[in-house]
Amino acid sequence: MRIRALLALTAAAASLSACATADRYDAAGDVHALLTSIRNNDRAAFDSLVDHQALKGALETRMVEEARKSGLKGGWQAAAIALAGPAADFAGSALIRPEVFRAAANYYGYTPDKPIPGRIAIASALRPAGDGRVCAAKKDGPCMLTFTREGATWRLSGFDAQAVNLQLKR
Template sequence: MRIRALLALTAVAASLSACATADRYDAAGDVHALLTAIRNNDRATFDSLVDHRALTGAVETRLVEEARRSGAKGGWQAAMIALAGPAADVAGAALIRPEVFRAAANYYGYTPDKPIPGRIAIASALRPTGDGRVCAAKKDGPCMLTFTREGGSWRLSGFDAQAVNLQLKR
């Protein structure tokens, strides 16, 4: 009886592992296309592979968290929180562009002088997050970029601003 239970658990674990691997491989194609769009400054392709609303929402959430941590008094904290949405919209328009994300691509080693790795290499850098998403992380490092399946493609839906120092290149 124990052997059957062990075999059943092994089969379930193997099938879940296969799903995670399939998601990583599937997402790797769109991540490759995003990296290519970033390298080539292809705004149309970049925009199709980025969830602007989710990224702007993440910026707004971060601004609200910072406002709450600020300890500002006399209504200033409430004002900061009220302005988080409009500030996130402005920041999103300024920061969610291929040239800004080039810094993240460079961090991963995808510099303009090197070819972008293929799908299998990219898939090996993706980690399932357990909620139907995958994230890009260096070996044993933090999840820096998060991708969510939307319809038939994977789109960039989140980033860890503390893990990646994304700056506009002037």
């Protein structure tokens, strides 16, 4: 009985692992297409592979968190929180563009002078992030870019704020 339970548990773990690997490989095709659109400054392809609303929502959340931590007094904190939505819309329009994400691509080594790696190499840089998402990270590093499956397409749905800071500091 114990052997059957152990075999069943092993089979379940292998099945989940295979699913995660399949997701990473599947997502790698769209990540490759996103990297190509960034390198080529192809706005239409970029926009089709980016969830603008999710990214703007992440910007708004970050702005609200910063406003709450700021210690502003006399209603200024409430005003900053109230302005987070419109500010995120404006910032999203300004920042969610191929040329801004080129800094993140450069961070991962996808510079214009090098060919973009194939699907298998990209899949090896992706890791499961839960809830049907995968994220791109350097080995043992933090997730910088998060991708979510929407139908048959994996779209960029989240990013580490440091990716934007890299571009703004230049």
